[in-house]
Structures are given as C-alpha cells and as structure tokens.
Amino acid sequence: MTSSALVWFRRDLRCDDHAALYHALRRHARVFCAFVFDTDILDALPARHDRRVEFIHASVLALDAGLKALAAESGAPGGGLIVRHGVATECIVALARSLGVNEVLVNRDYEPAAIARDRQVKRALDEAGIVFSDYKDQVLLDRNEVLNGQGLPYSVFTPYKRAWLQQLDAFQLRPYPVARHARHLAAVPDADTAGAMPSLADIGFERTNLAELPLPAGMAGAQTLLQDFLPRMAAYGVARDYPARKGVSYLSTHLRFGTISIRRLAAQAHEQARQGSEGAQIWLSELAWRDFYFMILWHHPRVVEASFRPEYDQVQWDEAPELWDAWIGARTGYPLVDAAMRQLHQSGYMHNRLRMVVASFLTKDLGIDWRRGERHFAEHLNDYDLAANNGGWQWAASTGCDAQPWFRIFNPITQSQKFDPDGRFIRRYVPELARVPDRHIHFPAAMKPLELQACGLQLGQDYPLPVVDHALARARTLMRFEGLKK
Numbered sequence: 001m002t003s004s005a006l007v008w009f010r011r012d013l014r015c016d017d018h019a020a021l022y023h024a025l026r027r028h029a030r031v032f033c034a035f036v037f038d039t040d041i042l043d044a045l046p047a048r049h050d051r052r053v054e055f056i057h058a059s060v061l062a063l064d065a066g067l068k069a070l071a072a073e074s075g076a077p078g079g080g081l082i083v084r085h086g087v088a089t090e091c092i093v094a095l096a097r098s099l100g101v102n103e104v105l106v107n108r109d110y111e112p113a114a115i116a117r118d119r120q121v122k123r124a125l126d127e128a129g130i131v132f133s134d135y136k137d138q139v140l141l142d143r144n145e146v147l148n149g150q151g152l153p154y155s156v157f158t159p160y161k162r163a164w165l166q167q168l169d170a171f172q173l174r175p176y177p178v179a180r181h182a183r184h185l186a187a188v189p190d191a192d193t194a195g196a197m198p199s200l201a202d203i204g205f206e207r208t209n210l211a212e213l214p215l216p217a218g219m220a221g222a223q224t225l226l227q228d229f230l231p232r233m234a235a236y237g238v239a240r241d242y243p244a245r246k247g248v249s250y251l252s253t254h255l256r257f258g259t260i261s262i263r264r265l266a267a268q269a270h271e272q273a274r275q276g277s278e279g280a281q282i283w284l285s286e287l288a289w290r291d292f293y294f295m296i297l298w299h300h301p302r303v304v305e306a307s308f309r310p311e312y313d314q315v316q317w318d319e320a321p322e323l324w325d326a327w328i329g330a331r332t333g334y335p336l337v338d339a340a341m342r343q344l345h346q347s348g349y350m351h352n353r354l355r356m357v358v359a360s361f362l363t364k365d366l367g368i369d370w371r372r373g374e375r376h377f378a379e380h381l382n383d384y385d386l387a388a389n390n391g392g393w394q395w396a397a398s399t400g401c402d403a404q405p406w407f408r409i410f411n412p413i414t415q416s417q418k419f420d421p422d423g424r425f426i427r428r429y430v431p432e433l434a435r436v437p438d439r440h441i442h443f444p445a446a447m448k449p450l451e452l453q454a455c456g457l458q459l460g461q462d463y464p465l466p467v468v469d470h471a472l473a474r475a476r477t478l479m480r481f482e483g484l485k486k
Helices: 020-029 050-073 087-097 112-127 157-167 180-186 218-239 252-257 262-274 279-300 310-315 323-328 335-347 352-365 371-382 385-398 412-419 424-429 451-454 470-485
Strands: 006-007 030-038 082-086 103-107 131-135
Touching: 006 087, 006 252, 020 030, 020 131, 020 180, 030 050, 050 180, 050 218, 050 252, 050 310, 087 112, 103 112, 103 470, 157 279, 180 323, 218 262, 218 279, 218 470, 252 262, 262 279, 279 385, 310 470, 323 335, 323 352, 323 371, 335 352, 335 371, 335 412, 335 424, 352 371, 352 385, 352 412, 352 470, 371 385
Parallel strands: 006 030, 006 103, 030 082, 103 131
Antiparallel strands: none
16 A cells, blocks of 8 residues: 655645745655645634734745646656634644645644643544654754753753854755655645635735735745845844844745755855854854754744743733833834834834844833733734744843843943944834934934024924833832842
C-alpha cells in the first residue's frame, strides 16, 4: 500500500527549505499540502481590514503557485495547495481522514495557544490512527537546544548568545533540499479544484493599503527584500538605529509568516560575518535575539500575561486614560514618539529603535502597564510575533529578561536628537512641524513665543503641549520601582 501524507502549512508559507515538507516528501509516495484560514484566529481580530490577513492571503496564493511550479519541474502530476476556511482543528482532522493519509506533518509553533491547538489535533489524529509529527523550522535552535552549565534555560541574552553561536554549525544552516523529492507532490483532489481559492472577501476581510507599502508579499517578495538588503548588511550596525535611513532588512514580516527561511538568512549573515563584516555579526545577533525570545516563551508561557521576573508583578501601574489616549493618538507632545505611533498606524510597521522609545515612554514616562502597549502593538504590527513582542515590551518595562536594572529610562528628546538629528523622520510623519528648525524639532515646547510665531506654530492647537514632564516622570518611575524593595 502506497503511503501518503498531509503537510499543514501555518506560519511557513514557502515551498523551499521547508522542514516538514522535506520530511514528508522523503518518506511518502504522495504528499498533499494544505492551508486553513483559521476562523478561531480570524474571528478574534478587531477589524475586518487587517494588513496581515491580506499579506497572508497573497502569500497563500503565491505558495499555491510555487507548489504547482515545483511539481511541474519534477514531473509530478499536479501539486498545489488545498485551502480551507474554518476551524483549523476540525478542518485538518477531517481532511486527513478524507484523504486517507498516514501522517500529518507540521513545522513547530511555540505560542501557548498554538501548542494547545496542536495537542488537540494530535489527539484526534491518534484516535484515527494517523501520525502527527512536528519539526523545527521557524528558529535555528529551539526548546532545550541551548542550555547553561546547569542544564537550565538561560534568562539573560548575552551568555545565551555566546552559547547559541557556539552551536550554530553548518548542519543548523543547511537548507532542506525540497526540490530533490518534489516528484512525490500529489495533485489537489478534484473536489478541491472545483472550488476556487477563496478571495479576501470570501474569508470576510477587506483590502487595506498593503499594496501601497514597500512590503511585497510571498516568497518572491521576500527574495526581493533580501537581495536589496544583502549589499547593505555590512553597514547594518551603523545604520540600523536611524529611522530615516534605509538601514534595516525589512524582512521581519516575512520571517513572521515564513515566506523566507531563517536558515538561509542566517547562512548569509554567517558567511559575511566569517569574512569580517561587523554589520553581519550584529544582524546575526538579532536572529539570536529572535531565537532567545522563542525559547523564553516556550519555557515560561506565563510571560504572556505576567512579568518574567515575578517580583515585578507588584508594580503599581497607572490607569491614566487621558495619557493612554494621547499615546495611541500620537498626541504626546514628544515628536519622535508621535511620529513613531503615526508610522505604526499608517503602515503597520515601526522601526525597532522607535519600538524601544515608545515602549519606554508608555511605561516609564506615562506609568502605564506594558501589557496594554503589547496588546496595542499586537493589533497593529504587520510582523507581530508574540514571543518577540512580549520580550521587547518586558525589556522596555524592565520586567523581563534584561541584565540592565529598572532605572534605564529612555529620554525621548535625547533619543530624537541622536537618532533623527535633522528631524527627517519626524517631518515625514508629523508634517505640522515641517517649519520648525532642526534645533527645536525634537521638543517644540522649549521654543520661545517669537520662535513659534516665526514658523507659524501654535502649541496646544497645531501640535500638543507635552502630556508629561520627562524629568518628573522619570522621578516617579524611580519611586515606583524602588517601592518594591520596601
């Protein structure tokens, strides 16, 4: 009897260097591929116009085409993607049963809800006599692969990174040769080819401004961004902190949805780093940060709602509804913070330096719980990833994995002066400050009446006055955290 398998695509929307697909093709004579627009996830989203859903939809279309092309090149009879719209746990089990497969293969997910979902699917498949297998694919080293001398997970990044780099060998960076076994791709059943791929409207969503953004979807979009970044990687260490410069890779959304392989990216960085590129070494460290936060989430799922350091759950955050509204409304009176929030809401993207600045501002200047900011980012970021988003917010709030003490507080004015010195980024997103001189663009509230008049700016009307005094807010934060020791 010929064995068959079903590969369930989730956050791995590519058909090259794909762990689960490779193992399925290597072990089985017929391999079906499926994706589910999961209503458990989609119905929980707060809006029907979501750039991430549109990005996923476009990437699923590209994956379907890629699988068909891969099959054609290998002489396989069909290829392609079976697509469902419904509750994933039900759809996948029903599909596996109807196809009569021996095994369902997936790439591993580390979020608590996804782990619970996969356990539910595994139980149902076990009852049907179908094997469920998962593989490491979205990270380089996961779970217990990087442990300290006591056999425990690291809680501080720097020693983790040293151990991570020591284990990052050629085997970890080697791509899975999917094309070598693509002849085993099975044709999409006639019952599925009869129904066209669902449109965005079919799954209940509207188009956004995604097409206007420099974020091409799918595997080809990822390759376009990678080829653009490779010549710039050497300068990454210097350019990455300046939001007005083209200094970062812009690949985070593609990493989030797996339209590009983490192994290929790390191999590129590793090779340039081996040749002495400092920028490549720093970018490789960013990939280590990503693995680190996945490891933390897997070992400590409580961080989704609680502080990594339990003692900081005692911090008394403020409700401050007016301050919260000013932060989400980009009306804080601190131009770099407001520009960053406008960038987020207009594009679904925020530069990494600015993520640290606005998170520090919310928690340390406004005294508002990091969890509220984390949830706001979760609603708006194209590249939202629970592990990295949670880790970043807890880092900024000083409740998480950080060797630095809680009295690290970003000054939004000096951050602006250092990383947007001529105000290019601010003027792009806060055009009402376009005529403000460079020396005042970072904090217009310090301008004298005649200076304000000269550039036609009326504070409190054209642009808000600061909602807090940074020096006083900093003092409050120090008292807030120092009180925990008493």
